Amino acid sequence: MTDHPSGPPVPGRPRIHVPIHLRWGDLDAYNHVNNTSMLKLLEEARVRAFWRADEGPAAPSTAVLESGHASGLLTLIARQEIVYLQPVPYQRHPLDVQMWFGKVGGSSIEVCYEICSPAETPPQVVYARASTVVVKVDAESGAPVRFSQEERAAFEEYLDEPIHLRR
Amino acid sequence: MTDHPSGPPVPGRPRIHVPIHLRWGDLDAYNHVNNTSMLKLLEEARVRAFWRADEGPAAPSTAVLESGHASGLLTLIARQEIVYLQPVPYQRHPLDVQMWFGKVGGSSIEVCYEICSPAETPPQVVYARASTVVVKVDAESGAPVRFSQEERAAFEEYLDEPIHLRR
Amino acid sequence: MTDHPSGPPVPGRPRIHVPIHLRWGDLDAYNHVNNTSMLKLLEEARVRAFWRADEGPAAPSTAVLESGHASGLLTLIARQEIVYLQPVPYQRHPLDVQMWFGKVGGSSIEVCYEICSPAETPPQVVYARASTVVVKVDAESGAPVRFSQEERAAFEEYLDEPIHLRR
Amino acid sequence: MTDHPSGPPVPGRPRIHVPIHLRWGDLDAYNHVNNTSMLKLLEEARVRAFWRADEGPAAPSTAVLESGHASGLLTLIARQEIVYLQPVPYQRHPLDVQMWFGKVGGSSIEVCYEICSPAETPPQVVYARASTVVVKVDAESGAPVRFSQEERAAFEEYLDEPIHLRR
Numbered sequence: 001m002t003d004h005p006s007g008p009p010v011p012g013r014p015r016i017h018v019p020i021h022l023r024w025g026d027l028d029a030y031n032h033v034n035n036t037s038m039l040k041l042l043e044e045a046r047v048r049a050f051w052r053a054d055e056g057p058a059a060p061s062t063a064v065l066e067s068g069h070a071s072g073l074l075t076l077i078a079r080q081e082i083v084y085l086q087p088v089p090y091q092r093h094p095l096d097v098q099m100w101f102g103k104v105g106g107s108s109i110e111v112c113y114e115i116c117s118p119a120e121t122p123p124q125v126v127y128a129r130a131s132t133v134v135v136k137v138d139a140e141s142g143a144p145v146r147f148s149q150e151e152r153a154a155f156e157e158y159l160d161e162p163i164h165l166r167r
Numbered sequence: 168m169t170d171h172p173s174g175p176p177v178p179g180r181p182r183i184h185v186p187i188h189l190r191w192g193d194l195d196a197y198n199h200v201n202n203t204s205m206l207k208l209l210e211e212a213r214v215r216a217f218w219r220a221d222e223g224p225a226a227p228s229t230a231v232l233e234s235g236h237a238s239g240l241l242t243l244i245a246r247q248e249i250v251y252l253q254p255v256p257y258q259r260h261p262l263d264v265q266m267w268f269g270k271v272g273g274s275s276i277e278v279c280y281e282i283c284s285p286a287e288t289p290p291q292v293v294y295a296r297a298s299t300v301v302v303k304v305d306a307e308s309g310a311p312v313r314f315s316q317e318e319r320a321a322f323e324e325y326l327d328e329p330i331h332l333r334r
Numbered sequence: 335m336t337d338h339p340s341g342p343p344v345p346g347r348p349r350i351h352v353p354i355h356l357r358w359g360d361l362d363a364y365n366h367v368n369n370t371s372m373l374k375l376l377e378e379a380r381v382r383a384f385w386r387a388d389e390g391p392a393a394p395s396t397a398v399l400e401s402g403h404a405s406g407l408l409t410l411i412a413r414q415e416i417v418y419l420q421p422v423p424y425q426r427h428p429l430d431v432q433m434w435f436g437k438v439g440g441s442s443i444e445v446c447y448e449i450c451s452p453a454e455t456p457p458q459v460v461y462a463r464a465s466t467v468v469v470k471v472d473a474e475s476g477a478p479v480r481f482s483q484e485e486r487a488a489f490e491e492y493l494d495e496p497i498h499l500r501r
Numbered sequence: 502m503t504d505h506p507s508g509p510p511v512p513g514r515p516r517i518h519v520p521i522h523l524r525w526g527d528l529d530a531y532n533h534v535n536n537t538s539m540l541k542l543l544e545e546a547r548v549r550a551f552w553r554a555d556e557g558p559a560a561p562s563t564a565v566l567e568s569g570h571a572s573g574l575l576t577l578i579a580r581q582e583i584v585y586l587q588p589v590p591y592q593r594h595p596l597d598v599q600m601w602f603g604k605v606g607g608s609s610i611e612v613c614y615e616i617c618s619p620a621e622t623p624p625q626v627v628y629a630r631a632s633t634v635v636v637k638v639d640a641e642s643g644a645p646v647r648f649s650q651e652e653r654a655a656f657e658e659y660l661d662e663p664i665h666l667r668r
Contacts, residue, residue, distance in 0.1 A: 021188055024214040025207050025370070027363040029424075029569070031236075034359065035578040036540040040192050043537060047191040053259055068530070069198075077536040079666070081582045087643075090363075092220055142588075165580070192535065196402070196528040196591075202411040203377060203526065206370040235363070244369040246499070248415045254476075257530075309421075332413070355522055358548040359541050365570075374526050381525040387593055403532075426554055 008124050009098055009116050014158045016060050017119070018045040019094035026090075033088035038128055039080065042113055045097040046134070050075065064154045065136070074139045078108065081165045082130035093118035095127070102162025104155045107144035108135040112163040131163050175291050176265055176283050181325045183227050184286070185212040186261035193257075200255035205295055206247065209280055212264040213301070217242065231321045232303070241306045245275065248332045249297035260285035262294070269329025271322045274311035275302040279330040298330050342458050343432055343450050348492045350394050351453070352379040353428035360424075367422035372462055373414065376447055379431040380468070384409065398488045399470070408473045412442065415499045416464035427452035429461070436496025438489045441478035442469040446497040465497050509625050510599055510617050515659045517561050518620070519546040520595035527591075534589035539629055540581065543614055546598040547635070551576065565655045566637070575640045579609065582666045583631035594619035596628070603663025605656045608645035609636040613664040632664050 009015075026037035051067050053059040067075050088095075096119045102110040115128040136145045147155070176182075193204035218234050220226040234242050255262075263286045269277040282295040303312045314322070343349075360371035385401050387393040401409050422429075430453045436444040449462040470479045481489070510516075527538035552568050554560040568576050589596075597620045603611040616629040637646045648656070 023207065023211045025210055025362065025368065028359065029361040029363065029365045030575055030577075031363045034544075035581065036359065036537050036544060039537040039540060040190065043192055043535075044190045047257075048259065059259070074531055076531075076588070077585055079582070079584045080536065081580070083580045084578055087577070090214075092215065092226070192529065192537070194530040195526065196530065196532045197408055197410075198530045201377075201526065202414065203370050203373040206373060210368075210370060241364055243364075243421070244418055246415070246417045247369065248413070250413045251411055254410070357541065357545045359544055374524065377526055378524045381591075382593065393593070424548075426549065426560070 009096075009114050009126055014100055014160050016049050016062060016099040016158055018048050018060075018097045018099060019119075020044050020048075020097050021094045022088075022090055024090050030087075031089075033090075035082075035084060038082065038084065038088070038115065038130075041095065041097060041115060042080075042082075042130055042132065045099060045113065046075075046111060046132070049099055050134075062154045062158065064151050069139050072139050073145060074137050076135050076137055078133040078135050080130065080132045082128055083165050084128050086125065086127055088115075088127045091118065091121075093120045096124065100158045100160040101155050102131060102160070104147070104152060104159060107137075107146050108133055109147075109155060110162060112160070114163075129163055129165060131165065176263075176281050176293055181267055181327050183216050183229060183266040183325055185215050185227075185264045185266060186286075187211050187215075187264050188261045189255075189257055191257050197254075198256075200257075202249075202251060205249060205251070205255070205282065205297075208262065208264060208282060209247075209249075209297055209299065212266060212280065213242075213278060213299070216266055217301075229321045229325065231318050236306050239306050240312060241304050243302050243304055245300040245302050247297065247299045249295055250332050251295050253292070253294055255282075255294045258285065258288075260287045263291065267325045267327040268322050269298060269327070271314070271319060271326060274304075274313050275300055276314075276322060277329060279327070281330075296330055296332060298332065343448050343460055348434055348494050350383050350396060350433040350492055352382050352394075352431045352433060353453075354378050354382075354431050355428045356422075356424055358424050364421075365423075367424075369416075369418060372416065372418070372422070372449065372464075375429065375431060375449060376414075376416075376464055376466065379433060379447065380409075380445060380466070383433055384468075396488050396492065398485050403473050406473050407479060408471050410469050410471055412467040412469050414464065414466045416462055417499050418462050420459070420461055422449075422461045425452065425455075427454045430458065434492045434494040435489050436465060436494070438481070438486060438493060441471075441480050442467055443481075443489060444496060446494070448497075463497055463499060465499065510615050510627055515601055515661050517550050517563060517600040517659055519549050519561075519598045519600060520620075521545050521549075521598050522595045523589075523591055525591050531588075532590075534591075536583075536585060539583065539585070539589070539616065539631075542596065542598060542616060543581075543583075543631055543633065546600060546614065547576075547612060547633070550600055551635075563655045563659060565652050570640050573640050574646060575638050577636050577638055579634040579636050581631065581633045583629055584666050585629050587626070587628055589616075589628045592619065592622075594621045597625065601659045601661040602656050603632060603661070605648070605653060605660060608638075608647050609634055610648075610656060611663060613661070615664075630664055630666060632666065
């Protein structure tokens with residue numbers, strides 16, 4: 001559908017790997033994963049990569065953000081771009097959502113992704129490439145809030161070249 | 168919210184255990200899993216429990232149904248009932264959806280469920296109880312199609328007392 | 335799929351009519367409205383029928399409930415039942431969700447529904463019948479809160495025989 | 502959240518206006534319309550603007566596309582971009598999704614949007630700006646299919662300057 005190559009993901013780069021299970025309900029009447037469901041997968045990958053885990057499975061080292069009204073902080077989405085490279089069928093193995101950061105600003109961060117076929121079924125292909133600008137804001141006022149030193153340090157481990165989705 | 172006890176699940180019964188991950192997007196503006204998202208979890212548990220897997224993780228012994236337009240067969244939902252016992256928060260461990268069959272008819276089956284908190288964080292509680300009547304139909308005509316011997320045999324291993332959700 | 339008659343709705347009964355537009359995204363890979371999307375339609379019908387409208391289109395006389403964390407009150411779902419009578423295709427006219435109350439308790443109410451084909455394209459058929467028990471609770475404690483006199487009076491206008499979905 | 506102005510929409514341009522009702526279920530745990538729900542609204546606006554209507558409310562003059570497996574044609578999404586300008590609260594009046602075309606190619610079309618607050622509650626603001634590249638493909642082979650003369654003529658009425666979402 002585009003002139004972007006669809007695979008495989010480039011090895012040897014700093015990447016957070018978040019396994020995300022599809023649901024059959026992610027399919028639309030065309031019998032492949034709906035274009036908006038792909039962004040639901042990205043949302044879940046962000047939550048798992050970023051938000052501090054109280055308990056549960058070992059979270060990545062980037063899971064340092066407090067978020068939610070209880071914390072007084074929210075993470076809002078300022079913009080998103082996504083290029084769909086090939087239709088995604090329902091499958092039981094989790095997709096391998098690979099994430100890194102194209103830019104870490106004062107209170108915003110550019111998250112880059114490659115949504116890849118499951119690591120369990122090589123050779124992997126890239127189904128979609130995307131980027132999201134996330135802003136940390138005060139839940140009350142909506143004003144941007146600067147990342148802490150701990151947060152920046154955690155993110156900078158995964159700083160890499162921004163994804164290029166421009167035409 | 169009801170007089171149904173909310174926990175824990177009864178041990179020692181024939182149960183298919185399907186781990187289903189929540190998504191943060193399953194929450195609604197009340198900050199707990201939406202009432203309709205709970206049925207999305209049941210749908211995914213059914214697909215994983217019933218549909219024949221071409222490849223991927225080992226599927227339960229009940230994964231014997233062909234489904235989808237390619238197969239000429241569909242599995243439709245005739246009715247559903249659900250009792251919500253307590254609000255479900257977002258969490259990283261998969262919920263433990265426990266399933267069994269209350270009745271195996273000629274071309275329909277009553278699926279019973281207890282949606283339980285993760286097996287990884289005991290003591291488990293039951294968040295919701297539900298039942299679904301699924302009918303196997305011809306994709307073209309919509310007419311009911313009888314279960315095969317293989318299908319009945321697979322299902323009957325998990326036959327148990329139907330869930331009682333009546334008031 | 336069931337022995338419940340699928341149409342038409344019975345005229346001359348006390349009914350709140352809430353027009354709800356389908357979205358193409360409500361369809362699943364079977365190309366008809368997904369079983370859980372039907373409950374999304376019921377949810378939206380309830381919100382429009384019950385929640386006090388600050389502004390906007392004239393709301394029904396039952397739109398007397400405050401809800402949401404700001405009000406300190408929530409409306410939770412205790413149980414739901416639904417019988418699917420026939421597959422629902424995508425269509426541009428809004429479905430005609432007909433609602434009434436089977437029982438008005440101290441702090442809970444049984445909402446009954448018939449999800450009907452659009453009023454604009456007679457003869458109407460009933461696609462599904464359902465009931466939901468809604469409980470008014472304190473947002474902080476989760477404890478049930480009694481309906482006010484104004485609320486009961488508004489609801490009792492639409493009291494009618496409960497729907498019978500029992501097998 | 503961005504330096505894009507959030508309102509009001511520019512008058513006097515060629516625009517298809519598609520009213521789309523929010524659902525309370527579009528909100529997420531932050532109590533405003535979820536970032537992916539915004540793309541669901543765009544999807545529904547596209548279906549209503551593009552797909553030939555068999556029956557139902559008068560469709561815009563651009564509703565000339567056959568789509569779906571029955572027709573042998575699909576409309577796939579190749580890429581999407583969206584800039585979120587301000588949080589969208591639940592409201593009863595339909596949002597005013599304004600659409601036009603930035604480019605009409607041989608078998609693909611760039612759809613531009615401004616998601617505006619309801620026309621019924623002036624002054625209007627722009628909640629989000631977005632663009633989608635849609636490709637017409639053969640359902641069987643996935644190969645691009647050229648737009649017909651009728652289709653191009655219908656689209657070109659709404660050709661206007663592409664939206665600029667670049668940083």
